[in-house]
Amino acid sequence: MIGRKISVVGIGGAGARIVGQMPSDADDGPITFAVDTDTCSLVESSATERIQIGEVVTAGFGTGGDTQQGREAAEHDTAKILAMLENMELVVVVAGLGGGVGGGATPVVLGAAQEAGAATVCFVTLPFDFEGAQRKAAAAKDMEALREICDTVVVVRNNSLFESVDSRDIAGVFKEADSLLSSGVYSLYQMLALPGYLRLDLADLRRLSSDTKGECLFAAAGAEGEDRASKAVESLLTGSLMEQGKLAERARLLMLSIVGGPDLTLKEIGQIMDGISSTVRPQCRVVMGTSVDDGWIGRISLMAIVGEKRKVRPQVETEIPQQPVSEHPAEGPPLSPIAAQPSKKRKRRPRQERLKLEASGRGRFKDVEPTILDGEDMDVPTFIRRGMRIEK
Ligand SMILES: Nc1nc2c(ncn2[C@@H]2O[C@H](COP(=O)(O)OP(=O)(O)OP(=O)(O)O)[C@@H](O)[C@H]2O)c(=O)[nH]1
Ligand SMILES: [Mg+2]
Incomplete structure (x- = not known):
């Protein structure tokens, strides 16, 4: 057996x-x-x-x-x-x-x-x-x-x-x-x-771990009675195990098991798969299997194992990259490894040119009585009175 x-x-x-x-x-x-x-x-x-x-x-x-x-x-x-x-x-x-x-x-x-x-x-x-x-x-x-x-x-x-x-x-x-x-x-x-019409095998499972981070998440849902296929897929995709749908959107691999009774129809399988494919990204590979269990009459159970894309860990550069030797010596000698590195000089912030200022202007106060305090005309802007330079 x-x-x-x-x-x-x-x-x-x-x-x-x-x-x-x-x-x-x-x-x-x-x-x-x-x-x-x-x-x-x-x-x-x-x-x-x-x-x-x-x-x-x-x-x-x-x-x-x-x-x-x-x-x-x-x-x-x-x-x-x-x-x-x-x-x-x-x-x-x-x-x-x-x-x-x-x-x-x-x-x-x-x-x-x-x-x-x-x-x-x-x-x-x-x-x-x-x-x-x-x-x-x-x-x-x-x-x-x-x-x-x-x-x-x-x-x-x-x-x-x-x-x-x-x-x-x-x-x-x-x-x-x-x-x-x-x-x-x-x-x-x-x-x-x-026995099932669409079976999964161990190779599918193994691929799950090699194509993903080696770690998958689990989600399951089920429904009974009328509209059970659409209810089951809806509850699978929007449930907390699927992070209210966010996991399905991130998935790169989704292995779906559909279990139904002898009354499971092709139309129901189609409804479930339509629900899945309209939610996941086009790049997500969906592997599906169904099985029929005599005890499942009137109900459908869905179980998904979802893998996200394997993350490539960035390599830590420990060596200074070597400049490839030029095939054309006439173009000049190869750069030394140090010279080949991108320049680490800090970029200088652009400086604004010194602004020319009207050193005499009383501006719009020119026609009014000056306000004199401690011998200074308060209607002349402070920077002019103090001879300050304005730079950025
Ligand atoms: N889903 C679920 N999780 C459980 C259940 N019981 C415990 N856990 C979780 O499993 C963890 C481990 O608990 P146990 O399985 O009881 O621990 P153990 O492996 O028997 O080890 P010790 O009792 O420490 O010797 C807990 O911290 C819970 O998070 C359960 O019935 N259902
Ligand atoms: Mg214990």
């Missing part, structure tokens, strides 16, 4: 919770794993397999945000991790950055996946603003490590994710946000593994 070659691994509390919400159809679903040091989080997760790591490091507890402990815990149990990843073609990892297990164990799992020959995609959440600067900084550092080791990193900003849900109570907000994220991950799986 093709689906069996893709595994979805949730690491740490956030990862275990999100992966646990994934639809797990016994035949068609991916194998889901929850990996954590914390036994409580493992007990709560509904992942297919639950793997405790680092018992000797944390004695079954969390790490309290200690990335080093998270890493050690994973390194202690690499045998369990390698066994979990055996024969996998693609490993999709889900984790919350800023957490000790999410930040520390994730690079170890990705390294093991690479060693096992699997392609890797990582969905990582970035902390909420209210979690503070320290956690944000820890997450940014974790990101650096992931970029080095993962084929494609898909970033999900918790702030935006939580803005995009309707619930108001804290439990409902978390549940809804995690379900949006887990169905996004699931639709990536569906596009890659399930």
Whole structure:
């Protein structure tokens, strides 16, 4: 069964919770794993397999945000991790950055996946603003490590994710946000593994990371009932995960997954694609896949992974550029490297010529009684009385 070659691994509390919400159809679903040091989080997760790591490091507890402990815990149990990843073609990892297990164990799992020959995609959440600067900084550092080791990193900003849900109570907000994220991950799986008329393959995913900054953003939306296609695309493009449309305008690559039931029509696919292409720039490459799921009758889910153009870092010039040797010596000797440099002389500001002044004029006061103060005629302008020069 093709689906069996893709595994979805949730690491740490956030990862275990999100992966646990994934639809797990016994035949068609991916194998889901929850990996954590914390036994409580493992007990709560509904992942297919639950793997405790680092018992000797944390004695079954969390790490309290200690990335080093998270890493050690994973390194202690690499045998369990390698066994979990055996024969996998693609490993999709889900984790919350800023957490000790999410930040520390994730690079170890990705390294093991690479060693096992699997392609890797990582969905990582970035902390909420209210979690503070320290956690944000820890997450940014974790990101650096992931970029080095993962084929494609898909970033999900918790702030935006939580803005995009309707619930108001804290439990409902978390549940809804995690379900949006887990169905996004699931639709990536569906596009890659399930029968569909327009399929994506691993090469599309790999291209995502090579054509972009190596880091993509995630957006998802869905709709049901009448006009579901236009509603779903509208809500995808204008939602907070798409930065109210700004992200779509900046996109250079957009990988779109359309999941519908057997009632999904070509007209609906056309409506969705029209909505996308009228929003993104003409240079943006759109890769689309659809899949049909019997359980999706009457609804459409869209999931987008959006990449911005890879930024070329400017090279820092450390050497003095050499003047090419002239092919025509008659034109004169080559300039010395110093002479070849652009002149660093500061340009002189143009100076205004000295203005000629009427040194005698009482101007429009010439016909009135002079106002004399301390022997000076106050009706004569001061600069004339004092013999001042006016220069710019
Ligand atoms: N979307 C989402 N994000 C979460 C959830 N729980 C935690 N997070 C985010 O993930 C980050 C890491 O939290 P956890 O996953 O609980 O941390 P951990 O990896 O288990 O590590 P420790 O508990 O520190 O050992 C937090 O800072 C939050 O930003 C969740 O249920 N959903
Ligand atoms: Mg935890």
